[in-house]
Amino acid sequence: MLKRTFLHISGVGxxxxxxxxxxxxxxxxxxxxxxxxxxxxGLHNLGRPVVERSLEALQRPDAAKTLAAMLPPAEHWRLWPHFDRVVYLDIETGGDPDQWGGVTVVGLYDGQTVRQFVAGQNIHQLDHAMHGADIVVTFAGASFDIPVLRAVFHNLWLPPAHIDLRWTLKRVGLTGGLKRIEKQLGLTRPPGVDGLGGLDAVHLWARHQAGDPSALPTLLAYNACDIVNLQPLLALAHDRLRQTLLAQAG
Structure with missing residues (x-):
């Protein structure tokens, strides 16, 4: 879909x-x-230098950064899977606001390995954990996860492209929260975390702080589901949106 994209030409909607x-x-x-x-x-003359720059950008190491800057944020989904170095991200909050801004867990998934950063343990190692990725994928992260992390980690490095699946999925008719969409699509969670939500994550952290040995493993399992399930949702959103746009073109 990336090379079919012409929205970065001035005047092209x-x-x-x-x-x-x-x-x-x-x-x-x-x-x-x-x-x-x-x-x-007129369109050809205006677009030709833009398209030439786009093709030239693909040959450079910073291709994702260059092309992400050329595209509207809502169209960053088009960069995948041409750029497949993706990190799926989700945070949990509800801790002490004076400690890491209340962030309790940051989960990252690169498509193979889950890495989790926990307040009071290793969360200080998050700063450069996403280096090398071209795209960060979240659910509602544009309004929550990313602004919170930027406020807490002032030198935080983030991938140049961001796909917020909440809005990408909405464009193909899938609305509501992450768990609701998962159920609509038949994505399941293990019995120990199935049915848990954001408020439960806050309570689990409080129980962990109070000394409950089962609370943190449950919280981490919940967070892991939040990021691992983003991978099939990205593939589905991309394929459905691509099919929709091409069908509209006739």
């Missing part, structure tokens, strides 16, 4: 992008090879 596809220009290479013949002269 969703409707005009679909018109470009219908004209027979379905990739950046098509734009350079056939755009002069198939598209209005």
């Amino acid at each position: 969703p409707k005009r992008e679909r018109a470009i596809w219908r004209a027979g220009v379905e990739s950046w290479e098509d734009f350079l090879d056939r755009g002069q013949r198939l598209l209005p002269a």
Whole structure:
């Protein structure tokens, strides 16, 4: 989908992008090879340098950073899976506001390994934990997780692209909270954490602080589900949104 993207050309919105596809220009290479013949002269002249920069960017180590800056944040989903170095992120809060801003757990998942950073243990190691990733994926992270982490970790390094699945999934008709969407799609959680929510995470942390030995493992298992389940949701959102856009183009 990335090379079908023309929204980063000035004056091109969703409707005009679909018109470009219908004209027979379905990739950046098509734009350079056939755009002069198939598209209005003004659009071709305006878009050609943008498309050339896009293709050149793909050859550089900072390609994801360059292209993420060119695209509207709501369209960062198009960068995947061309850029597959992804970190799925979720935080838990409800701790002492004077300690790490109340953040109790930060969970990261790279598609293979879950890493969790816990207040009072190893949360100070989070600063550079996401180095090397091109995309961070969250659920409602644009309004919660990312602003909270930026406020707490002033030197926090984040991947250049952010896909907030809450809004990407909404575009394909899946609304509500993460657990509700999981159930709609048949994604399950282990019995020990199935049915738990954000308020339970706060209570689990309080129990951990009070000395309950079972509370922290349960909280970490809950957090792990929050990040691991984002991986299939990203694939589903990408595929459905791609199919929807191409169907609209006719």
